[in-house]
Structure formats: C-alpha cells, structure tokens
Amino acid sequence: xxxxxxxxxxxxxxxxxxxxxxxxxxxxxxxxxxxxxxxxxxxxxxxxxxxxxxxxxxxxxxxxxxxxxxxxxxxxxxxxxxxxxxxxxxxxxxxxxxxxxxxxxxxxxxxxxxxxxxxxxxxxxxxxxxxxxxxxxxxxxxxxxxxxxxxxxxxxxxxxxxxxxxxxxxxxxxxxxxxxxxxxxxxxxxxxxxxxxxxxxxxxxxxxxxxxxxxxxxxxxxxxxxxxxxxxxxxxxxxxxxxxxxxxxxxxxxxxxxxxxxxxxxxxxxxxxxxxxxxxxxxxxxxxxxxxxxxxxxxxxxxxxxxxxxxxxxxxxxxxxxxxxxxxxxxxxx
Ligand code: 5AD
Ligand code: FES
Numbered sequence: 001x002x003x004x005x006x007x008x009x010x011x012x013x014x015x016x017x018x019x020x021x022x023x024x025x026x027x028x029x030x031x032x033x034x035x036x037x038x039x040x041x042x043x044x045x046x047x048x049x050x051x052x053x054x055x056x057x058x059x060x061x062x063x064x065x066x067x068x069x070x071x072x073x074x075x076x077x078x079x080x081x082x083x084x085x086x087x088x089x090x091x092x093x094x095x096x097x098x099x100x101x102x103x104x105x106x107x108x109x110x111x112x113x114x115x116x117x118x119x120x121x122x123x124x125x126x127x128x129x130x131x132x133x134x135x136x137x138x139x140x141x142x143x144x145x146x147x148x149x150x151x152x153x154x155x156x157x158x159x160x161x162x163x164x165x166x167x168x169x170x171x172x173x174x175x176x177x178x179x180x181x182x183x184x185x186x187x188x189x190x191x192x193x194x195x196x197x198x199x200x201x202x203x204x205x206x207x208x209x210x211x212x213x214x215x216x217x218x219x220x221x222x223x224x225x226x227x228x229x230x231x232x233x234x235x236x237x238x239x240x241x242x243x244x245x246x247x248x249x250x251x252x253x254x255x256x257x258x259x260x261x262x263x264x265x266x267x268x269x270x271x272x273x274x275x276x277x278x279x280x281x282x283x284x285x286x287x288x289x290x291x292x293x294x295x296x297x298x299x300x301x302x303x304x305x306x307x308x309x310x311x312x313x314x315x316x317x318x319x320x321x322x323x324x325x326x327x328x329x330x331x332x333x334x
Pocket of ligand 2: 278300304305306308309
C-alpha cells in the first residue's frame with residue numbers, strides 16, 4: 001500500500017483512533033500471511049561487542065556485565081534442543097564479536113542446516129566475503145536493523161559507526177540473496193514522528209522481507225540511562241503502519257514489546273505481527289545478554305516458553321506455523 005509521509009505521521013500521532021489502525025493491520029495480516037504465527041528460536045551466542053551504541057547494554061564500555069562466548073559445539077547443541085521442541089527457524093545473534101573466525105561460524109551454520117531448519121544470522125556489520133561465505137554454507141536470512149534513518153541521530157548514538165556503511169551492508173546482504181530483515185527503534189531521544197515515518201518509508205523502499213520494530217528501553221549502564229523509554233503504543237502504531245505499507249512481509253512481535261507490558265506481544269500479534277522470537281539460550285547466559293533491562297521471560301525455560309506461547313497464540317484464534325515461515329513472496333507454493 002502507498003501512504004504519504006504526512007498520512008503516516010497522522011497515523012503515528014493519533015492515539016485516540018489507534019484501535020482502528022490495529023484492526024486494519026490485523027485484517028491485512030490475515031489476508032496476506034494468514035493465521036499462522038511462526039516461531040524463531042533465538043540463540044544469543046556471544047555478548048562481546050566492539051561497538052558502543054548509546055542505548056545498548058552490551059556496548060563495549062559496559063564493564064558491569066559478565067562477557068561470554070559460547071563454543072561452536074554449545075551453539076549447535078542449543079540449536080538441536082530447539083529443533084527437537086519444534087522450532088523451524090534458528091536465529092544466531094551476537095554482539096559484533098571478532099572472536100569467531102569466518103570458518104568457525106561456517107561450521108556452526110553447516111551443522112545447524114543439517115537439522116532441516118531455516119537459519120537466520122544477526123551478527124552485525126561484516127565484510128562482503130564473510131556474508132558470501134555464510135550464504136554459501138547455508139544461511140538463509142539476515143537481520144540487521146538500520147535503527148534510525150535520521151543520520152544525525154544515528155551518528156550521535158553510534159560513535160565511530162557510519163550510517164552509510166550500515167546501509168551498504170544491508171544492500172550487500174540483499175544482493176547475496178538472503179531474506180533481509182531490518183527495522184528500527186521507536187522512542188529514541190530526539191526522534192520525531194516525522195523521522196519514524198521516514199524510517200518506515202525507507203524500509204518499504206529497500207524492500208525488506210521482515211520488519212523488526214521495537215521500543216527503545218533505557219538501560220542503567222548506558223549513556224541513555226536517564227532518558228525516557230519508548231512507549232508500547234507508539235511502537236505498535238509504527239508496527240501496524242509497516243503492515244499497511246508491506247502487506248505480505250514477516251513482522252515479529254518483539255520481546256521489547258513484551259518487556260514494556262505483559263501481553264505486549266499478544267497485542268502486537270493482534271495489530272499486524274505474525275512472528276515471535278522466543279529465546280532458546282540457556283538461562284545462565286541469557287541473563288548476561290542484557291540489551292535492555294527486565295527482559296521478558298528471562299527465567300523461563302525453553303519448553304515452558306514454547307508451551308506458554310502456544311496457549312497464548314491459541315487463545316487469540318491463531319496457531320503456531322508448521323513450515324519455515326519464509327516471506328510468502330519467496331516461499332514455494334505447495
Ligand atoms: N532497548 C531496546 N532495544 C534495544 N536494542 C539494543 N539495545 C536496546 C535497548 N536498550 C535492539 C537494537 C538491536 C537489537 C538486536 O536490539 O535495535 O538492533
Ligand atoms: Fe515465556 Fe510466556 S513466553 S513465559
């Protein structure tokens with residue numbers, strides 16, 4: 001669907017009529033991607049990071065957290081556990097950790113791909129050759145949020161990083177044939193509704209396959225500790241707008257939404273989302289992967305989360321998807 005920037009700003013600011021927006025997004029979701037909710041098993045395999053993003057709890061300057069790096073065998077074993085529970089997609093996420101070689105990661109990818117699942121990487125900015133190597137050994141999808149398209153704001157929040165370089169990485173990933181997931185943070189300090197509207201139009205323009213839209217949550221050990229967090233309502237409105245703009249893409253109900261409000265994820269599933277990414281990292285390491293505080297479901301075992309989500313999903317008349325849950329445009333029709 002086409003929407004002007006002005007129309008998007010109106011939708012974002014209108015909290016009185018947000019239920020209409022959510023309902024419209026829900027109908028478009030149903031028509032284009034159906035009632036299945038696809039689960040992705042998220043493995044947070046290392047919290048080492050070379051970057052200093054102002055909002056992020058695992059930024060390199062945060063000396064308060066214990067750093068960990070799972071071995072390839074540990075990662076493979078977590079993936080196997082998740083696959084046994086029924087997950088059809090495994091997402092490997094980490095900080096920008098230079099502690100793994102390209103070969104290490106390729107081995108992990110190859111082993112997990114033997115388990116008959118889709119594999120998603122979320123490991124940040126890398127060289128073209130590395131993106132190509134990961135793709136060649138079986139990685140199917142890549143997630144990397146642009147975070148914001150306001151370049152001034154981007155450079156304020158990401159010291160020593162370049163917006164242009166991040167954009168170029170997204171283009172490389174797309175060109176290599178990955179399904180591309182990107183997205184933004186909502187409610188960053190000094191972020192206007194106009195800027196969020198630009199972000200959403202940007203995501204539409206570059207043609208992403210999945211959109212991750214989540215509220216910014218202030219973390220106490222970061223430079224943004226005294227800033228106000230984003231709100232669930234505005235994040236949901238931004239998410240619903242991207243569903244209007246891109247009717248058939250995958251849209252996760254993000255964990256950050258659940259963190260701001262119990263049942264935040266269910267509200268998201270009723271406002272355009274069709275994916276959930278439960279954490280399948282073991283609970284010890286999970287607590288160290290603290291991008292933001294009070295992460296939802298932090299102490300729940302994987303089997304518990306699966307069962308709990310299954311109930312929640314059924315309670316809104318939906319069901320857990322049984323296939324890989326690729327972007328419908330890309331998936332082979334049976
Ligand atoms: N609040 C919300 N989301 C965050 N992320 C990182 N730090 C925070 C935070 N404090 C998000 C970023 C990143 C994703 C993996 O987690 O958008 O891309
Ligand atoms: Fe973990 Fe509900 S999803 S407790």
